[in-house]
Every structure is written in structure tokens, then in C-alpha cells.
Amino acid sequence: MKKHLLALTAITLLFAACSKKDDTTPEDKTDPLSGLLVGIYSPTDTSRLQYNDDKTLAKVTYMWNRRLSAGSGVETIKYADGKIQEIRNIQSGSNTPFITQLVYLNNKVQKIIFQENPTSTQVDSIRYRADGKAEKVFRIRDYNTVNARVTNTYSLVWTGNNITCVVEEYGDKTDPLYTSYVYNYTFDDKPHIYTDFQAMLLDGGFNVEYFCTNNVTKAEQVNGNGTTDVNTFSYEYNSKNKVSKMKAYYSFDQPLGEKLTTFEYRK
Numbered sequence: 139m140k141k142h143l144l145a146l147t148a149i150t151l152l153f154a155a156c157s158k159k160d161d162t163t164p165e166d167k168t169d170p171l172s173g174l175l176v177g178i179y180s181p182t183d184t185s186r187l188q189y190n191d192d193k194t195l196a197k198v199t200y201m202w203n204r205r206l207s208a209g210s211g212v213e214t215i216k217y218a219d220g221k222i223q224e225i226r227n228i229q230s231g232s233n234t235p236f237i238t239q240l241v242y243l244n245n246k247v248q249k250i251i252f253q254e255n256p257t258s259t260q261v262d263s264i265r266y267r268a269d270g271k272a273e274k275v276f277r278i279r280d281y282n283t284v285n286a287r288v289t290n291t292y293s294l295v296w297t298g299n300n301i302t303c304v305v306e307e308y309g310d311k312t313d314p315l316y317t318s319y320v321y322n323y324t325f326d327d328k329p330h331i332y333t334d335f336q337a338m339l340l341d342g343g344f345n346v347e348y349f350c351t352n353n354v355t356k357a358e359q360v361n362g363n364g365t366t367d368v369n370t371f372s373y374e375y376n377s378k379n380k381v382s383k384m385k386a387y388y389s390f391d392q393p394l395g396e397k398l399t400t401f402e403y404r405k
Contacts, residue, residue: 169404173378174334177402182393194220195335204393213341221245222337238341246270247348250340251281262344271296275344292344299351300325317362321346324356326373331381331401353381359390376403 171189178185185200198213211229215222221242228235234255241249250262259281265274277290295303304321323346330336330353339348347354357369367390374383384399386392 171404173380174404175332175380175401176404178399179402180397180399182397183399193334195338198338213338215338222335225338225341227341236342238343240337240340246272247337247340250343252343260343264344272301272349277344294346294349301346301349304346319362320360322356322358322360323350323354325350325352326355328353328373328375328379328381331384357391378403 170191171193174187174189174193176187178187182204183200183202185198187195188197188199190196194217195215197215199210200213201210202208209230211227213225213227216224216226222240224240225238226235227238237253239249239251239253240247241251246264246266248264250264252260252262254260261278261281263276263278264272265276267273271294273294275292275294276288277292278286279289280286289308291307293305293307294301295305300323302323302325304323306319306321308317310316330347330351332339332347336348339345353371353373355371355373357371359367359369361367369389369391370387372385373381376382380403381401383401386397386399388394388397
């Protein structure tokens with residue numbers, strides 16, 4: 139919210155300037171992690187984020203409490219050459235972590251390897267255009283087994299620096315169970331919420347927002363039977379142009395209805 143300054147006397151201005159100076163502690167000036175996202179909150183979900191000294195995300199501790207389930211978990215992140223290599227996600231009541239590994243080629247994510255359990259591995263293999271933008275994703279189930287097969291493909295359409303259309307296809311077109319979905323996206327012109335650690339969006343597999351520069355304001359799902367579902371998103375930004383609140387309405391992919399999420403940043 140913009141602050142509107144009223145006409146002040148010289149004495150009042152001097153007092154305000156001194157007060158502002160007094161409120162600025164040495165920690166505010168020297169904290170290298172100042173401004174980084176540290177908390178994400180909604181009525182059903184809470185996430186707390188911790189960082190390494192080099193500002194890379196180290197750990198996410200989360201909890202959820204929904205109508206049909208509740209629990210908590212911890213995600214830890216490993217890096218190599220400044221890029222996320224592995225995300226290890228272990229939830230309460232389980233000794234078996236979900237593991238996501240990212241494989242790079244020419245500094246771009248080429249494969250997303252998701253191991254749900256020791257006997258089940260999914261791989262999303264990404265093909266790029268000559269200009270370096272992703273154009274198609276192939277999802278392979280039962281990777282490294284005799285049952286390995288491509289079960290889904292995602293064809294990507296770009297507008298500027300955002301993916302504005304995804305065509306998702308299940309199976310082969312000769313298969314009687316073949317199904318397709320079309321997703322259309324609209325964006326604002328603000329920096330992405332998770333710019334500082336966008337690769338985290340690939341935890342568990344392909345996510346269109348990982349590749350995008352801005353924030354989605356509308357997501358439209360056109361189903362195989364011709365019906366359409368729409369999610370909408372609106373944002374409030376703080377003085378540093380970072381999202382402070384997100385108001386969403388979901389009709390697919392999340393529990394139906396409205397959801398308000400707030401974002402906390404390190405001061």
C-alpha cells in the first residue's frame with residue numbers, strides 16, 4: 139500500500155527522520171538472508187523455510203491439516219555446482235523418503251527422477267528447442283524395468299518468457315483409453331513468487347511454473363469431454379515487489395473453493 143505523505147512542519151520532519159534512523163538496527167543492515175521467503179501460511183498448510191549461508195534453500199518444514207488428512211514432513215535439499223541435485227522428502231509416520239533428483243545438461247534440467255518408493259521410479263525427460271526453451275516432456279513410468287513406458291506427454295507453447303498452453307496426452311492415440319487435456323495459462327508481469335528457489339517446484343515431477351518468469355493469474359483446464367474448469371489467482375505485493383498474499387479460487391487440482399495464502403519474508 140502506498141504511503142501518502144501529509145504536509146509536515148520542519149520539526150516533525152526532523153523527528154520522523156531521527157526515529158527512522160533509530161529503528162534501523164545493525165542486524166537489518168548486515169543480515170545476508172534479509173528479504174528471503176521464510177514462511178508460507180494458509181488455513182490448511184504451513185511451511186517454514188531455512189537457508190544456507192550462501193542464500194540457497196536448505197530445508198522446508200511443513201504441516202497440513204485438511205478434512206481427510208493431517209500430518210507433517212521435512213524436505214532437505216542437496217546442491218552441486220550451485221544447482222539443486224536432490225530433494226529428499228520424508229513425512230511423519232514414514233521411514234521411506236520420497237526422493238527427487240534433477241539431472242542437468244548445459245545448465246538446464248534434462249531429467250526429473252522421482253522415486254516414490256524403492257520399487258517405483260518415474261522419470262520426466264525434457265526436450266528443448268534450439269532457443270533453449272523446453273518444448274516437450276515425456277513421462278516414463280517404471281523406469282529401468284522391463285515395464286518402462288511413456289505414459290504421458292506434455293507439449294508446451296510459449297508466449298514471451300512464460301508457458302501459456304500445455305497439451306497433456308495420456309497413452310497412445312491408438313489406445314481406446316487415450317485421453318488429452320489442454321491447460322491455458324495467463325500471467326501477470328511480476329517476478330515469480332519462488333524466484334529464489336524455483337527448482338523446488340520440480341519436487342515430484344514436471345511443473346509448468348518452474349519454467350515461467352511471472353505469476354499465474356488464471357489456469358484453465360479443458361477436459362477430454364469438452365468441459366472447462368478454471369482456477370484464478372490474485373496477488374498483493376509488498377514494497378519490494380514480492381508477493382505478500384495470494385487469493386486463489388480452485389475448481390481443479392486442489393480442494394474446491396477459495397484459499398488465502400500469506401507469505402513471510404526475513405527482515
